[in-house]
Amino acid sequence: MSDPLLTVKNLYKHFDISGGFLDQIGFSGGKFTRTRTLVKAVNNISFELKAGETFSVVGESGCGKSTLGRTIMGLYPPNSGEILYRGDRIDGLDHQRMLPYRKKMQMVFQDPYASLNPRKTIRQALGDPLCYHNPQLNDGEVKDRIDEVMLQVGGDPQWISRMPHEFSGGQRQRISIARALIVDPEFVVADEPISALDVSIQAQILNLMMDLQQQYNLAYLFVAHDLSVVEHLSDRVGVMYLGTMCELSETGILFERPRHPYTQALMSAIPKLTGGASDHMRLKGEVPTPINLPSGCVFHGRCPHVNQRCIDEIPQLCTLNDGRQVACHGVEEGRI
Amino acid sequence: MKKLLEVKDLVIKFALRTGEVTATNGVSFTLKKGERLGLVGESGAGKSVTGFSIINLISKPGYIAAGKVDFLGEDLAKIGDEKMRSIRGNRISMIFQDPMMTLNPVLTIGTQMTETLHQHNPQMGKEEARNIALDKLRKVYIPSPEKRLDQYPHEFSGGMRQRIIIAIALLTDPELIIADEPTTALDVTIQAEIMELLIELCETEDMGLILITHDLAVVGQVTQNIAVMYAGSVVEKGPTAQVIAEPQHPYTQGLIAALPQSSRHGERLNQIPGMMPTLKDIPPGCAFNPRCNQVMDICKTETPGLRPGKNGNLAACHLYPPGQEEQG
Numbered sequence: 001m002s003d004p005l006l007t008v009k010n011l012y013k014h015f016d017i018s019g020g021f022l023d024q025i026g027f028s029g030g031k032f033t034r035t036r037t038l039v040k041a042v043n044n045i046s047f048e049l050k051a052g053e054t055f056s057v058v059g060e061s062g063c064g065k066s067t068l069g070r071t072i073m074g075l076y077p078p079n080s081g082e083i084l085y086r087g088d089r090i091d092g093l094d095h096q097r098m099l100p101y102r103k104k105m106q107m108v109f110q111d112p113y114a115s116l117n118p119r120k121t122i123r124q125a126l127g128d129p130l131c132y133h134n135p136q137l138n139d140g141e142v143k144d145r146i147d148e149v150m151l152q153v154g155g156d157p158q159w160i161s162r163m164p165h166e167f168s169g170g171q172r173q174r175i176s177i178a179r180a181l182i183v184d185p186e187f188v189v190a191d192e193p194i195s196a197l198d199v200s201i202q203a204q205i206l207n208l209m210m211d212l213q214q215q216y217n218l219a220y221l222f223v224a225h226d227l228s229v230v231e232h233l234s235d236r237v238g239v240m241y242l243g244t245m246c247e248l249s250e251t252g253i254l255f256e257r258p259r260h261p262y263t264q265a266l267m268s269a270i271p272k273l274t275g276g277a278s279d280h281m282r283l284k285g286e287v288p289t290p291i292n293l294p295s296g297c298v299f300h301g302r303c304p305h306v307n308q309r310c311i312d313e314i315p316q317l318c319t320l321n322d323g324r325q326v327a328c329h330g331v332e333e334g335r336i
Numbered sequence: 337m338k339k340l341l342e343v344k345d346l347v348i349k350f351a352l353r354t355g356e357v358t359a360t361n362g363v364s365f366t367l368k369k370g371e372r373l374g375l376v377g378e379s380g381a382g383k384s385v386t387g388f389s390i391i392n393l394i395s396k397p398g399y400i401a402a403g404k405v406d407f408l409g410e411d412l413a414k415i416g417d418e419k420m421r422s423i424r425g426n427r428i429s430m431i432f433q434d435p436m437m438t439l440n441p442v443l444t445i446g447t448q449m450t451e452t453l454h455q456h457n458p459q460m461g462k463e464e465a466r467n468i469a470l471d472k473l474r475k476v477y478i479p480s481p482e483k484r485l486d487q488y489p490h491e492f493s494g495g496m497r498q499r500i501i502i503a504i505a506l507l508t509d510p511e512l513i514i515a516d517e518p519t520t521a522l523d524v525t526i527q528a529e530i531m532e533l534l535i536e537l538c539e540t541e542d543m544g545l546i547l548i549t550h551d552l553a554v555v556g557q558v559t560q561n562i563a564v565m566y567a568g569s570v571v572e573k574g575p576t577a578q579v580i581a582e583p584q585h586p587y588t589q590g591l592i593a594a595l596p597q598s599s600r601h602g603e604r605l606n607q608i609p610g611m612m613p614t615l616k617d618i619p620p621g622c623a624f625n626p627r628c629n630q631v632m633d634i635c636k637t638e639t640p641g642l643r644p645g646k647n648g649n650l651a652a653c654h655l656y657p658p659g660q661e662e663q664g
């Protein structure tokens with residue numbers, strides 16, 4: 001096995017939402033107290049990503065999947081843990097030392113209407129990152145590169161003198177992908193890149209992403225909530241719940257027989273085209289807030305197989321015979 | 337079974353400063369009592385506008401230019417505002433996409449629910465209205481409804497809010513519910529719960545449901561019949577299972593083939609080239625002809641009406657011989 005392109009080790013990202021000093025002051029039992037409120041968005045996440053691989057992170061809204069993607073990109077500084085790119089630590093680097101890695105790691109965002117500057121022509125949107133990372137290029141070379149990348153994403157070089165509002169959602173998403181590709185990245189974080197698009201356009205963008213991956217051996221970290229899309233395009237999938245990774249496995253194995261109770265519930269909820277009665281496994285209750293995480297296994301309040309150990313002890317990812325990793329006491333003990 | 341709703345040759349136009357555009361061009365479908373119909377299409381296909389037109393919610397500059405909406409013998413397209421108010425939100429209810437936007441954030445759930453009841457029945461006592469509200473909250477499985485009734489919308493999660501919206505829609509025991517993308521803003525596990533709830537309620541209360549959505553899989557699970565819309569027209573309709581298993585119209589075929597399926601992991605998806613035309617420049621002939629992979633000369637000049645395809649589903653496509661044409 002080749003060396004991993006990206007390694008994430010025990011990553012934590014908490015957001016302090018307690019506000020200013022005065023907001024934190026409370027008065028109870030005759031004493032002033034200071035309380036801090038933390039949103040524990042990402043807790044102890046570890047995984048590896050190989051070159052040319054698609055790793056998908058799935059989960060419901062609020063499970064921390066987007067935060068994970070953004071923390072890896074360096075858009076948020078992690079609270080603790082390590083992020084290694086080809087063996088080099090990249091978390092906590094200053095701006096100058098991060099620059100060479102920024103060129104290798106790019107991001108495609110969910111909303112193609114919000115992620116392109118409405119006042120910049122497409123030429124500026126694509127040319128700016130290129131010139132920033134390659135100041136030695138002259139105007140002719142920049143133009144050639146923009147034309148080249150526009151053709152790669154199925155666009156038209158004529159587009160570059162136009163403004164973002166002149167394009168449809170699908171075209172804008174092609175332009176967003178072009179902007180990510182223009183600096184020749186090895187690794188792209190795609191945060192829900194197709195969920196704002198119509199079905200027939202989704203297929204176009206997914207095909208484009210798969211073609212580009214083959215051509216340039218790109219590695220994708222694909223953040224999504226649409227499980228059928230994830231199943232179609234990923235090599236491996238990580239399932240997140242409330243900031244923790246509960247199951248991580250090769251796609252085929254995972255979808256054939258999910259083991260973690262949460263994964264099972266999630267998969268049973270996918271609406272199937274060939275309809276009929278659904279075998280949906282209903283979960284009790286709702287997702288707790290990431291401010292007060294449940295003790296032990298974060299899923300224990302909703303799990304049908306819960307026992308005392310689940311309430312007391314946080315389960316760690318353990319590797320099963322088929323190579324998948326599951327964080328569940330029940331699976332580990334052979335109860336599930 | 338008894339006919340509940342018949343939409344016939346519905347034409348909705350929008351008079352814009354730049355000229356008039358046609359949002360739906362002769363849409364027809366019928367709904368029997370207790371039937372669940374899916375109205376499917378991509379954004380801009382005219383599915384929401386069709387749903388809104390049933391309860392006369394089209395606002396200026398839009399208007400119903402032709403056609404009728406027959407609800408148990410009354411033509412809702414011509415009925416007038418006064419009478420419409422006794423039907424809208426009473427005998428026909430609507431559920432909207434975003435549960436955050438449809439509830440008033442400064443009123444308790446109880447106030448919002450009893451308000452609806454009083455609107456349609458001013459004589460109703462406070463106690464009675466509250467009891468009906470409680471009963472409906474129980475029907476949509478809200479735990480401890482007595483306590484919840486006095487809470488504000490921000491105290492509920494997205495899925496719970498959508499349940500409350502459904503409970504409000506149920507208050508007046510409507511005969512028809514129009515649900516416009518009711519699960520699009522929700523997570524997949526919540527979506528499954530809401531869909532199960534809708535099916536259950538339609539069955540126990542014998543309600544009709546028009547489910548407007550872009551998600552074919554959702555329609556596949558919930559509805560019995562389906563109408564696929566493209567650029568303002570119904571291009572295919574028939575029983576849901578049949579339309580999904582053997583789509584007749586090239587657009588429906590393309591749409592279903594574009595969905596990722598587990599059996600074809602990692603393969604290229606079938607894509608429909610191009611995109612849906614805007615209402616201003618719908619091409620002559622069949623609106624789908626520039627994107628169709630089986631296009632013929634006739635498609636560029638003549639608009640096909642709905643006709644039976646190979647399996648008896650109606651499809652608006654020149655691939656099938658024109659028979660007992662039904663305009664639509």
